Amino acid sequence: xxxxxxxxxxxxxxxxxxxxxxxxxxxxxxxxxxxxxxxxxxxxxxxxxxxxxxxxxxxxxxxxxxxxxxxxxxxxxxxxxxxxxxxxxxxxxxxxxxxxxxxxxxxxxxxxxxxxxxxxxxxxxxxxxxxxxxxxxxxxxxxxxxxxxxxxxxxxxxxxxxxxxxxxxxxxxxxxxxxxxxxxxxxxxxxxxxxxxxxx
Numbered sequence: 262x263x264x265x266x267x268x269x270x271x272x273x274x275x276x277x278x279x280x281x282x283x284x285x286x287x288x289x290x291x292x293x294x295x296x297x298x299x300x301x302x303x304x305x306x307x308x309x310x311x312x313x314x315x316x317x318x319x320x321x322x323x324x325x326x327x328x329x330x331x332x333x334x335x336x337x338x339x340x341x342x343x344x345x346x347x348x349x350x351x352x353x354x355x356x357x358x359x360x361x362x363x364x365x366x367x368x369x370x371x372x373x374x375x376x377x378x379x380x381x382x383x384x385x386x387x388x389x390x391x392x393x394x395x396x397x398x399x400x401x402x403x404x405x406x407x408x409x410x411x412x413x414x415x416x417x418x419x420x421x422x423x424x425x426x427x428x429x430x431x432x433x434x435x436x437x438x439x440x441x442x443x444x445x446x447x448x449x450x451x452x453x454x455x456x457x458x459x460x461x
Contacts, residue, residue, distance in 0.1 A: 273315060276307055280301055280305045281325060281329045284296065284322055284326045285326060285367075287301065292378070294381050296319075298313075298322070301322065327382055327385040327386060330369060331386075331393045332396065334359070334362050335393075338355045338358050339400050342400075342404045348405065348409065349457065352450045353447045355401075356446045356447055360436075363435070386433060387433055390429060393429070394425055401425065402417060405421070409454065412454065412455070416453075417454075419453070
C-alpha cells in the first residue's frame, strides 16, 4: 500500500511541476489574466479534472505558482549564502541575487513590472507576501545562526526581518542603480548583525 501511495504522490508532484512550468511561461508571455485553465491542462498534457484535483481552480494555480517561483528565488539566495567563504561575503552575494532577481527570470519580471498591463498576481508578491517573507526569514535566520551562534536572538530576529522586508521592497520597486542598492543593503545588514565590512 505504501508503495502505491508513494507512486501516486510522485505522479502528483510530476503533474504539479509540469503545470507550474507551463503556467510560468504562459504568464510571462501573455499575462495571467489571459491564461486559461483549459489551455494549461492541454499544454501540460493532462486533463482539466486532473489539474483541478491538484490545484482546485485558477486561483489555486496562481497561489501555487507564485509560491513556486518565490521558492526558486529563495533557493538561489540560499546557494549564494552557502557558497561564500564568510558571512559578510555571503550576505553580499545573496543580496545581489535577490535584488537582481528580474534578470533571467521572465515570470517575476512580468509580474513585478506589470507587463501586458496585468497586475493580477502582484498582490501575492506585495500585500499578500507574508508566506514568502516567512520562508525567506527562516532561511536567513538558520544560515546566520550557524555562522554567528552567539548573536542575541532578539538582535538576529530584528535584523533578519528588516533585511528581508527591505530587500523585497527593492525587488518590487527597483532602484535605478541596482549595484548601489545592493551596497546599501549590505552595509545595513553588516551593521545590524555586527559584521565587520571588508574595505573595498
